[in-house]
Amino acid sequence: MSVLKVSRDSYHHGNLQEAIIQSAIKLIRKNGPDHLSMREISYEVGVSPSAAYHYFPDKDSLVRGxxxxxxxxxxxxxxxxxxxxxxxxxxxxxxxxxxxxxxxxxxxxxxxxxxxxxxxxxxxxxxxxxxxxxxxxxxxxxxxxxxxxxxxxxxxxxxxxxxxxxxxxxxxxxxxxxxxxxxxxxxxxxxxxxxxxxxx
Amino acid sequence: MSVLKVSRDSYHHGNLQEAIIQSAIKLIRKNGPDHLSMREISYEVGVSPSAAYHYFPDKDSLVRGxxxxxxxxxxxxxxxxxxxxxxxxxxxxxxxxxxxxxxxxxxxxxxxxxxxxxxxxxxxxxxxxxxxxxxxxxxxxxxxxxxxxxxxxxxxxxxxxxxxxxxxxxxxxxxxxxxxxxxxxxxxxxxxxxxxxxxx
DNA sequence: CTGGTTATCTGAATAGTGTTCAGATTATGG
DNA sequence: CCATAATCTGAACACTATTCAGATAACCAG
Known part of the structure; x- marks a missing residue:
C-alpha cells in the first residue's frame, strides 16, 4: 500500500470530507469499488484511520455518497x-x-x-x-x-x-x-x- | 457469522471443491459478491480456513469460477x-x-x-x-x-x-x-x- | 497385509481490514 | 481570555486473505 501522506500544517485538516471523497474516487478508479480500503484512504489523505468516521458512519455510506x-x-x-x-x-x-x-x-x-x-x-x-x-x-x-x-x-x-x-x-x-x-x-x-x- | 459445521466422518472431506463452490454460491446469494468471505465458507463446509487454497489459488479465481x-x-x-x-x-x-x-x-x-x-x-x-x-x-x-x-x-x-x-x-x-x-x-x-x- | 508415496487437510502465523471509543488537540464564539 | 464544541488521534477488537510447515489418511505396489 502506498503511504503518500498529503502535507498538512495543522492538527485539523481543513476540508477532510471532500479530501476523503476525492481520495476514495481515485482509489476506486484504480482498484475497483470492492477493494476500496478505508485505511488506504486515510493514509493518502494523511489522517488517522478513524478520522473518516466523523463524516461517514461506515464504508458503505461513503460508497453510496x-x-x-x-x-x-x-x-x-x-x-x-x-x-x-x-x-x-x-x-x-x-x-x-x-x-x-x-x-x-x-x-x-x-x-x-x-x-x-x-x-x-x-x-x-x-x-x-x-x-x-x-x-x-x-x-x-x-x-x-x-x-x-x-x-x-x-x-x-x-x-x-x-x-x-x-x-x-x-x-x-x-x-x-x-x-x-x-x-x-x-x-x-x-x-x-x-x-x-x-x-x- | 454462523458456525454451522457440516458433519464430516473422515479427515478427508470427499468432495471439498464442489462443497466450497456450493457454499460460496449460497453466501453470495445472501451477502452479495463483495462480502464473500473465504473463512465463512470454510466454517460452513467444516474445514480449516486454508483448505480451500488447495483448489483455488485465491478468492478472485473462486469467484470467477x-x-x-x-x-x-x-x-x-x-x-x-x-x-x-x-x-x-x-x-x-x-x-x-x-x-x-x-x-x-x-x-x-x-x-x-x-x-x-x-x-x-x-x-x-x-x-x-x-x-x-x-x-x-x-x-x-x-x-x-x-x-x-x-x-x-x-x-x-x-x-x-x-x-x-x-x-x-x-x-x-x-x-x-x-x-x-x-x-x-x-x-x-x-x-x-x-x-x-x-x-x- | 505392509510400507512408502501422494493427495489432502490442519494450525499457526503474518499482514491487512472495518469500526469503536476515550481522550488529545484546536478552532470558535461569548 | 476562556469555555465549549468540533475535529482528530491511538489503541484496541474482531475479522479478513493468504502462506507454509507439518499432520493425516487414502492409495497403490510388493
Missing part, C-alpha cells in the same frame, strides 16, 4: 456533449440523440470502475428518489421529444423511447465493459436502435 | 423456459423470443446478487472465450432466425437483432435491479422492442 456524486458527473458530461449540436432541425435532434448514447458509453469505457460502482449494486437507488428526477433521464426525454417534434422519429415509438434507449445503451455499455461483446459493437447498436425506432 | 458456472445455469434456465413453445409458426417464434427476455429478467430478479456477480465486473470474460460460443447467445440467435423464417419479423432488422435484444434485456434488468426503473417497466420494454423490430 460517491455513487450519488458520480450520477451528477455523468449527467454534466452528457450535457456538455450535446451542446455541440443545438437547434430544432431533424438533423440536430438526431445528432443529439446519438450523442447522448455515445457520451454514456464513453464514460463507461473511460471509467469502468466508476461505472461498476454506479450500476453494480454498490449504491442501489432508494424508492424515494424517482428516476424521473434524474438529470440524465430528463435530457434523454427532451431529446426524444425533439426527435418527434422535428419529424425525425414517428410518434408511435415515442412512449417506449426512454426505456428502449436507456436500456439499450446501459446494457451494451455493461456487456462491452465486461468483455461479453466487442467494443465496436456499440456503434452497431446505435445504428440498430435508430433503424428500429425509424429515426432518419 | 462461480461466474462461469452461473452462465451455464442461466443458459439452462432459458432453455427450459422456451421448451413450452415449440414449433415453427410465427406465433411460437414470437412467444419464444419474448420468453427468452422474460427468463433472463426473472433470473435477475430472483437472484440479484448472482446477477451482480455475473455482470458487475467480478468475473470479466477474457478475450479467448468469444460471446458467440455462449449458449444463451446461440439461443437468442436461433430465436431471431425463427422470427424471420416464420415471417414474424422483417429481415431488415435481423442484422441488429442479437445486439439490440441482448442489450435491451440486459440493461433493463440491470436498471430495474438497482432501483433506477420500476419493476413493471420490463414488460413495457418488451412491448417496445417488439414494436420497434416490427414483430407481429
Amino acid at each position: 460517491i455513487g450519488q456524486h458520480l450520477f451528477g458527473e455523468l449527467a454534466s458530461m452528457i450535457t456538455k456533449s450535446i451542446e455541440k449540436f443545438p437547434g430544432t432541425s431533424a438533423r440536430a435532434s438526431k445528432l443529439r440523440f446519438r450523442e447522448i448514447g455515445r457520451a454514456y458509453f464513453k464514460w463507461a469505457v473511460k471509467e469502468p470502475n466508476l461505472f461498476r460502482l454506479m450500476f453494480g449494486g454498490f449504491c442501489s437507488s432508494d424508492e424515494q428518489t424517482s428516476y424521473k428526477e434524474d438529470a440524465s433521464y430528463i435530457m434523454l426525454k427532451k431529446a426524444l421529444d425533439d426527435l418527434v417534434a422535428s419529424g425525425a422519429m414517428p410518434s408511435k415509438f415515442r412512449p417506449y423511447g426512454e426505456i428502449l434507449a436507456w436500456s439499450c445503451v446501459q446494457g451494451a455499455s455493461n456487456l462491452i465493459l465486461e468483455g461479453h461483446l466487442p467494443k465496436n459493437a456499440f456503434e452497431d447498436l446505435l445504428d440498430g436502435l435508430e433503424l428500429a425506432l425509424g429515426v432518419k | 462461480i461466474g462461469q458456472h452461473l452462465f451455464g445455469e442461466l443458459a439452462s434456465m432459458i432453455t427450459k423456459s422456451i421448451e413450452k413453445f415449440p414449433g415453427t409458426s410465427a406465433r411460437a417464434s414470437k412467444l419464444r423470443f419474448r420468453e427468452i427476455g422474460r427468463a433472463y429478467f426473472k433470473w435477475a430478479v430472483k437472484e440479484p446478487n448472482l446477477f451482480r456477480l455475473m455482470f458487475g465486473g467480478f468475473c470479466s470474460s477474457d478475450e479467448q472465450t468469444s460471446y458467440k460460443e455462449d449458449a444463451s447467445y446461440i439461443m437468442l440467435k436461433k430465436a431471431l432466425d425463427d422470427l424471420v423464417a416464420s415471417g414474424a419479423m422483417p429481415s431488415k432488422f435481423r442484422p441488429y437483432g442479437e445486439i439490440l435484444a441482448w442489450s435491451c434485456v440486459q440493461g433493463a434488468s440491470n436498471l430495474i435491479l438497482e432501483g433506477h426503473l420500476p419493476k413493471n417497466a420490463f414488460e413495457d420494454l418488451l412491448d417496445g422492442l417488439e414494436l420497434a423490430l416490427g414483430v407481429k
Whole structure:
C-alpha cells in the first residue's frame, strides 16, 4: 500500500470530507469499488484511520455518497456533449440523440470502475428518489421529444423511447465493459436502435 | 457469522471443491459478491480456513469460477423456459423470443446478487472465450432466425437483432435491479422492442 | 497385509481490514 | 481570555486473505 501522506500544517485538516471523497474516487478508479480500503484512504489523505468516521458512519455510506456524486458527473458530461449540436432541425435532434448514447458509453469505457460502482449494486437507488428526477433521464426525454417534434422519429415509438434507449445503451455499455461483446459493437447498436425506432 | 459445521466422518472431506463452490454460491446469494468471505465458507463446509487454497489459488479465481458456472445455469434456465413453445409458426417464434427476455429478467430478479456477480465486473470474460460460443447467445440467435423464417419479423432488422435484444434485456434488468426503473417497466420494454423490430 | 508415496487437510502465523471509543488537540464564539 | 464544541488521534477488537510447515489418511505396489 502506498503511504503518500498529503502535507498538512495543522492538527485539523481543513476540508477532510471532500479530501476523503476525492481520495476514495481515485482509489476506486484504480482498484475497483470492492477493494476500496478505508485505511488506504486515510493514509493518502494523511489522517488517522478513524478520522473518516466523523463524516461517514461506515464504508458503505461513503460508497453510496460517491455513487450519488458520480450520477451528477455523468449527467454534466452528457450535457456538455450535446451542446455541440443545438437547434430544432431533424438533423440536430438526431445528432443529439446519438450523442447522448455515445457520451454514456464513453464514460463507461473511460471509467469502468466508476461505472461498476454506479450500476453494480454498490449504491442501489432508494424508492424515494424517482428516476424521473434524474438529470440524465430528463435530457434523454427532451431529446426524444425533439426527435418527434422535428419529424425525425414517428410518434408511435415515442412512449417506449426512454426505456428502449436507456436500456439499450446501459446494457451494451455493461456487456462491452465486461468483455461479453466487442467494443465496436456499440456503434452497431446505435445504428440498430435508430433503424428500429425509424429515426432518419 | 454462523458456525454451522457440516458433519464430516473422515479427515478427508470427499468432495471439498464442489462443497466450497456450493457454499460460496449460497453466501453470495445472501451477502452479495463483495462480502464473500473465504473463512465463512470454510466454517460452513467444516474445514480449516486454508483448505480451500488447495483448489483455488485465491478468492478472485473462486469467484470467477462461480461466474462461469452461473452462465451455464442461466443458459439452462432459458432453455427450459422456451421448451413450452415449440414449433415453427410465427406465433411460437414470437412467444419464444419474448420468453427468452422474460427468463433472463426473472433470473435477475430472483437472484440479484448472482446477477451482480455475473455482470458487475467480478468475473470479466477474457478475450479467448468469444460471446458467440455462449449458449444463451446461440439461443437468442436461433430465436431471431425463427422470427424471420416464420415471417414474424422483417429481415431488415435481423442484422441488429442479437445486439439490440441482448442489450435491451440486459440493461433493463440491470436498471430495474438497482432501483433506477420500476419493476413493471420490463414488460413495457418488451412491448417496445417488439414494436420497434416490427414483430407481429 | 505392509510400507512408502501422494493427495489432502490442519494450525499457526503474518499482514491487512472495518469500526469503536476515550481522550488529545484546536478552532470558535461569548 | 476562556469555555465549549468540533475535529482528530491511538489503541484496541474482531475479522479478513493468504502462506507454509507439518499432520493425516487414502492409495497403490510388493
